[in-house]
Amino acid sequence: MKRTMTISAVAAAIVVMVGLASVVPIFANTPVPNLSVAITSANVPLNGSFDTFLYVNTPAATSNSLTAVDPNILLTAFVIQSIDFQFVFPDGTTSSGNLITCTTINYPSRGALTTCTGVFARRVMPRAYSGSTTGIYFIGFAGVSPAGHTTLTYTVTGLFQGSTIALSASVSYNVSDPPCCPAGPAQTPV
Numbered sequence: 001m002k003r004t005m006t007i008s009a010v011a012a013a014i015v016v017m018v019g020l021a022s023v024v025p026i027f028a029n030t031p032v033p034n035l036s037v038a039i040t041s042a043n044v045p046l047n048g049s050f051d052t053f054l055y056v057n058t059p060a061a062t063s064n065s066l067t068a069v070d071p072n073i074l075l076t077a078f079v080i081q082s083i084d085f086q087f088v089f090p091d092g093t094t095s096s097g098n099l100i101t102c103t104t105i106n107y108p109s110r111g112a113l114t115t116c117t118g119v120f121a122r123r124v125m126p127r128a129y130s131g132s133t134t135g136i137y138f139i140g141f142a143g144v145s146p147a148g149h150t151t152l153t154y155t156v157t158g159l160f161q162g163s164t165i166a167l168s169a170s171v172s173y174n175v176s177d178p179p180c181c182p183a184g185p186a187q188t189p190v
Helices: 001-021
Strands: 034-039 043-045 047-058 078-088 095-103 113-118 133-144 148-161 163-176
Touching: 001 043, 047 148, 078 113, 078 133, 095 133, 113 148
Parallel strands: 034 163, 043 163
Antiparallel strands: 034 047, 047 133, 078 095, 078 148, 095 113, 148 163
């Protein structure tokens, strides 16, 4: 009985390891995507508004990457799973949440179906293909307060080379009443 349990435990461990091997990147030295965010204005009046645009830059597949194995798979693309945000206000308090959640069926087939839900889900471009910089999401915020320097960070989680990775980028802006301040940097990638 004890020997049967030991063999079953070993067999279960092998099954788990084989299952995990399918989500480990095949080419660990391949560059990974990065996220950038652009803001329409770094100086916003109290109770004003601004828009942000999220971009994923996906490195081009090389001849020794996954494209050489099968050009019809999504492993070299970045496929979005979620978009989250966090504000850090002038007094150090934070506000965070989820904007978008996506589900992909039949990954990594190029014919995989991705559906997204959340805030303005129709604005999501759920895939950033190899060698592209893709605008993946656009969202605006209105009624901005309190006055002072605020940082907004986005975290985008997605699939790349069969693994889940998280990308982050931040923008900072000044809220003032009345509007003031010299222009600051419009984007600050993290």
